Amino acid sequence: MTGERFDVAIVGAGVVGCAVARELSRYALRTILIEARSDLGDGASKGNSAVLSTGADTPFGTLECRLVARGHQRYLAEAPGLGLPVELVGSLTVAWNAAEAERLAAIEAETVAAGFHSGRMVGPAEIYRRVPQLAPGAVCAIWEPEEGIVDPFSTPYAYARDALANGVEVRSACPVERAERRDGLWQLQMPQGAIEAAVVVNCAGLHGARVEALAGYADFAMRPRRGQFLVYDKSARPLLDVVLKPVPSPTYRGILMTPTIFGNVLVGPTAEDIDDIDDWRVTRESLDLLKAAALRLLPGLAAHEITATYCGIRPGTDRPEYRIIPRLDERWLTVGGIRSTGLSGSLGIAEHVAGIVVGEMAPAARKPAVVPVRVPSLAFGAPRPWMRDGDVDAAYREIVCHCEGITCGEIRDALAAPLPPCSLKALKRRTRAMFGRCQGFHCGARVQAMFDAAAAARGR
Ligand SMILES: Cc1cc2nc3c(=O)[nH]c(=O)nc-3n(C[C@H](O)[C@H](O)[C@H](O)COP(=O)(O)OP(=O)(O)OC[C@H]3O[C@@H](n4cnc5c(N)ncnc54)[C@H](O)[C@@H]3O)c2cc1C
Incomplete structure (x- = not known):
């Protein structure tokens, strides 16, 4: 590796860094995407609510608002070509008393004034038509049909x-x-050696300020915010077909209840300011709080099991906004503080960042052609290889993970695909094997054996 020279080095392969890499791949640039962990998408991007936001719930007039709106638009247009599933289930932001109804009316007026026209106020009849199992007492809601649910793991x-x-x-x-900047180039040092890059794009998420400090910049400090979640079994999915939201406060959007693209019901996140960016603990108190909130809103959930818990950490900073800072002279571009909307905004952020890189830091022509790529859809109910007509490979008929219905052929394919998973957790994210209600109790040993065999074969 030592001595290799690139036009652009992107540091960090979360959803943002990966989107930026894809965007820059359209230009005649030698680009490298560098990730600290063994798998991509293994930082903030692995633990979120997976709601595709329209931007209408971001601070109006900000760069974040503009880029999330653009990201939403592009995601809807481009995800199908990549094989990524999107379900536009819509969201209901529900007011439960007169004070919340008043606040919601003000939010609706501000939203329309900001140029978001798809949402509208609805009354109890429509709320209970959309969520018949909702607890009684809802006063009114904003119905936003353009919000969706997506696959957070397959996206990066x-x-x-x-x-x-x-x-x-x-x-x-x-x-x-x-x-280090030497003779007009950045020298980036990794344990494997050093590379040179004309431009560096810092997409290091939770470690954004640390990577900034390596280059001598100190424009912001990290203020990580943990969010914990409960995952209800697929049996609960018929109870909820929309994203349910509370009326937000200025600093916290509150606890959502949402169907997932994988066929579960998700409750969360909490909002806990933490000191340690590596504090990925889930706690009894927060899980109890989430469960109580869930049962209050959807009492029928009491009959269903919680199959998993997890947490994510928002890469917030000491400023409540995206920190996209172009340092044109030094050709260092910071893409930090992408706190709560990075999945929705990823393609908008990538377009904005590529515009700065190509427009002002490393001019380059657009390539004449693009090589198309599709990943397998992991959405619940998506067409699967064993459903194909004609002679189907026997490996697609042999189920390994019975909870999620994942076959030996699909796990084999994920292990053999480009950018193969380098850990069992990464293999879970690529296939959903072990993600089901037994959490790998039954299939774990088999999946581990397949992973070990593939890793050994790669090592040969
Ligand atoms: C609880 C919660 C709920 C959320 N819900 C939603 C939602 O519903 N919709 C939505 O759109 N967004 C949501 N988000 C936000 C979204 O998940 C984040 O905005 C997004 O994941 C940030 O991505 P990133 O690429 O900036 O950071 P990361 O995913 O953290 O990526 C940064 C990468 O940089 C790597 N890195 C760090 N240091 C180095 C180094 N020195 N060298 C090389 N690599 C390095 C890291 O290993 C990591 O992989 C939520 C977030 C949380 C936490």
Whole structure:
């Protein structure tokens, strides 16, 4: 690796870095995407609510609002081509008393004034038609039909696969440890060696301020905010077919209840300011709080099991906004503080960042053609290989993970695909094997054996 020279080095392969890599792959640039962990999407991007926001719930007039709105538009247009599932289930932001109804009316007026016209106020009849099992007492709600649910794990993977197919080099298990500017180029030092890059794009998420400090910048400090979640069994999914939201406060959007693209019901997140960016604990108190909130809103959930819990950490900073800072002279572009909307905004952020890189830091022509890439859809009910007509490979008829219905052939394919999973958790994210109600109790040993065999074969 030592001495290799690139036009652009992107540090961090979360959903934002992967989207930026895909965007820059459309230009005649030598680009590298560098990730510290063994798998991409293994930071803030692995633990979120997976709601595709329209931007109407972001602070109006900000860069975040503009980029999330653009990201939403592009995601709807481009996800199908990448094989990524989207379900436009819509959301209901529900007021439960007169004070909340008044606040909601003000929010609706502000939303329309900001140019978002798809949402509208609805009364109890429509609320209970959409969620018949909702607890009694809802006064009114904003119905937003354009909000959707997506696959948070396959999104960075699909972007990175697309970037790779279109010429970007992708290196994982490669933490950038030093950044020095010498003779007009950045020297980035990793344990495996050093590279040179004309432009650096810092997409290091929770570690954004640390990577900034390597280059001598100190424009912001991290203020990580943990969010914990409960996952209800697929049996609960008929209870909820829309994203349910409380009336937000200025600093916290509150606890959502949402169907997931994988066929579960998700409750969360909490909002806990923490000191340690690596504090990924779930706690009894928060889970109890989430469960109580869930049962208050949807009492029927009491008959269904919670099959998993997890948490995510929002890469917030000391400023309540995206920190996209172009340093044109030094050709260092910071893409930090992408706190709560990075999945929805990813393609908008990527377009904005590529505009700065190509427009002002490393001018380059657009490539004449794009190599298309599709990843397998992991959505519940999506067509699966064993459903194909004609002679189907026997490996697609052998189920390994019975909870999620994942076959031996699908796990084999994920292990053999470009950017193969380098850990069991990464394999789970690529296939959903072990993500079901037994959480791998029954299939774990088999999946581990398949993973070990593939890793050994790669090592040969
Ligand atoms: C609880 C919660 C709920 C959320 N809900 C939603 C939602 O419903 N919809 C939505 O749109 N967004 C949501 N988000 C926000 C979204 O998840 C984040 O905005 C997004 O994941 C941020 O992505 P990122 O790429 O900036 O950061 P990350 O995913 O953290 O990626 C940064 C990457 O940089 C790597 N890195 C760090 N240091 C180095 C180094 N020195 N060298 C190389 N690599 C390095 C890290 O390993 C990591 O992989 C939510 C977030 C949370 C926490």
